[in-house]
Amino acid sequence: MAVREISLRERALAMLARREHTRAEMARKLSPHSESPQQVEQLLDALVARGWLSEARFAESRANTLSRKFGSRKIEYDLRSRGVSDEVVERSVLQARISELENCRSAWQRKFGTLPQNAAERGRQMRFLAGRGFSAEVVRQVLKAGDSD
Secondary structure (H helix, E strand, C coil): CCCCCCHHHHHHHHHHHHHHCCCHHHHHHHHCCCCHHHHHHHHHHHHHHHHHHHHHHHHHHHHHHHHCCCCCCHHHHHHCCCCHHHHHHHHHEEEEEHHHHHHHHHHHHHHCCCCCCCCHHHHHHHHHHHHCCCHHHHHHHHHCCCCCC
């Protein structure tokens, strides 16, 4: 019994059925299975035209997933590194900033739960939150509660 060769279109649809992808990710993943780069580009153009491949949907989905644990700077970095266009990244980052204070408080609560008792502990908590991509202003607001700055 012969194994049926999966078409490039079927591969693309199977990938999109699992999760949203950027155009750059799709091109990278499909290229080894295509005869030419033009074949991949034509397929991607067709997927975009039908609304099956959407950079905006990918960015929204990714930003929502990341915003539970990370700040807007980390989200911006992640989207840019995945090849999302500047315009879509900016829209996603603006959306993430709306809930950044609440998300930062939540991340801080899960990790620490109590306000720092000394400068060393305060620095440690600030570095943790900054490393998660939260802005310095938001980190200060979270750690300011009951603290004299």
